[in-house]
Amino acid sequence: MNGAEPRDRLRVLATGPNNLSALSRMLGRNPAYLRQYLERGSPRVLPDRERRLLADHLGVDEAELGGPDPRFPVPRYDIAASAGPGTLVDDELMLGTETLDPVLARRLGLREGQAAMLRVRGTSMEPTLADGDHLVVRLDERRPDSRGGVYVIRAGAALMVKRVAAGRDGWRVTSDNPAADPVEGPVELVGRVVWRMGAPR
Secondary structure (H helix, E strand, O other): OOOHHHHHHHHHHOOHHHOHHHHHHHOOOOOOHHHHHHHOOOOOOOOHHHHHHHHHHHOOOHHHHOOOOOOEEEEEEEEEEEOOOOEEOOOOOEEEEEEEOHHHHHHOOOOOOOEEEEEEEOOOOOOOOOOOOEEEEEOOOOOOOOOOEEEEEEEOOEEEEEEEEEEOOEEEEEOOOOOOOOOOOOOEEEEEEEEEEOOOO
16 A cells, blocks of 8 residues: 555545544644644654554554555466366466465465465365365475475476475375376476365365
């Protein structure tokens, strides 16, 4: 949010009993404080404490007054990470952006621009993953250790989700469903699956 937008929002909100003078006094400031903030740009940015008090008093999200956006954006792609024979990715397309709780995003180690959301298609990763599950993928994690983890991979022109571990001769790529076909040929790691969203089972 740029510097003008919080001021514009406050102008809209500061009406009736919540006029600028009354809000300034509520903050423990002189009655002209918020008018100076709007018209002269002083202070340039509201201090954190005052922004929180204003947001609470006016019943709005702190981000509307220039605070940090509480949401963590994750792009969602129109491709399915296949847990079966693989999905071609020629027509990759971003459908939009989902948002995660920032506390969860921090716990998962996500950084903005380094995460994506994909949908599972197929049964080769059952019971760990089911058809239709949505996955949050860390795109900056592409180095599995010997214990391994669940990764989205490219095998040729296909996108898949598999269990990958480091071995003596390279990566070991397996499916959790023992009935699934093995993965043939070299693979490229896209990122590590760090969260699954799906129906209870």
